[in-house]
Amino acid sequence: MVRIGAFLVGLFFAGWLFISFLIGAVAYVSEPPVPTVEHEFHLPPKHVSFSFDGPLGKYDQAQLQRGFQVFKEVCSACHSLKFVAFRDLAALGYNEAEVKAIAKQWAIKTPSVDPATGEASTREPVPSDYFPKPFANNVAAAAANNNAIPPDLSLMTKARHHGSAYVYSLITGYQAQPAELLxxxxxxxxxxxxxxxxxFANLNLAMAPPLTAEGQVTYGDGTKPTVDQMAQDVAAFLTWTAEPKLENRRRAGLATIFFLLIATGLAYMSYQNIWADKKKAA
Structure with missing residues (x-):
């Protein structure tokens, strides 16, 4: 009796799902979705190549340092990197003295208040500190950015499909509205x-074009700072902030695959050796 009841309940839910599917299919055919401006004019990311593409790709330290320079001189005025500590920059090739010098360019706010001015006190950062936020809170961030709160960029390339290409495309994609759209x-x-x-998802965003002219940042390694080059460099840097262990993860994956191939071969040879006589006897 229990089995019959369970069967009837299952049959009821299966039938209900099938009826819902039919209703949805009929509604889609009779009243197809109305095309929207976002679906018509939203573009996929541009094609761009990076040194870390593919299973054997590696970060280009020189590019990451250039990208950090673009972030520091352009993006950090509005965006934060709350999951990145100053000492993490050692992975980009900076030595201890350089990391300390970079940290000193920021100021860490403390909970205490300066009795003379009434403003929040600050202290000199140390390498273990994380990059501070450019605004005291979301209200201040919105007030300074046309009521839009600039997102943290630490994990931006992980939060967006084709993250590196998305960042590059967004930075270089500002243009006038097409006449066809209007x-x-x-x-x-x-x-x-x-x-x-x-x-951008809804085609309009509050952030003004961050990179507007060649030479906006002066590279120390002599690389020509075109808008395209600066966009690629900062996109590579933000990929590193989101995946600082990318190279280690790929090396571990390749080692695991190599180990599994050898283990599979040894297991097959052991199988052949152990069961060879058994097969003959059978």
Whole structure:
């Protein structure tokens, strides 16, 4: 009796799911989704190559240092790196003295208040400190950025599909709205204070173009600082902040695959050796 009851319950739910599927299919055919401006004009990330692409790819330390310079001189005015400590920069090739010198360029706010000015006190950072936020809180961040709170960039390339290419495309993708867009969707004009970018999900974002001219950052290694080069460099740096152990993970994966191949071969040979006489006897 219990089995019959369970069968009937299962049959009821299966039938209900099938009916729901049919209702949804009929609704989709009779009333197809209305095309939106986002679906029509949103573009996939541009194709761009990085040294760390592929299973054998590795970070280019020189590029990561250039990317950090772009972040420091351009992006850090609005964006934070709350999951990255100053001492982590040693992985980019900076020595201990250089890491300490970089840390001194920031100020760490303390809970105490300066009695003379009423402002929050600050202290000199140490390598173990994490990069401080550029704004005291979200209210201050929104007030300084057209009511938009700049996101933390520590894990941005992990949070977006094709993260490295997405960051590069977004930075280099600012443009005027296409005439076809305004013709097809006349109510979709970019609002005042926003900027049109087809690589952003809803096409309009509050962040102004961060890289606007060649030479905006001066590279110490002599690399020509074009907008395209700076965008690639900062995208590579943000990939490292999201995956600092990328190379170690890939090496471990390759070693594991190599080990499993050898173990599989040894297991097969052992099988053949142990069961060879048994097969003949059978």
């Amino acid at each position: 013709k097809e969707f006349p109510d979709s004009k970019t609002p005042e204070g926003l900027h049109y970018n087809p690589y």
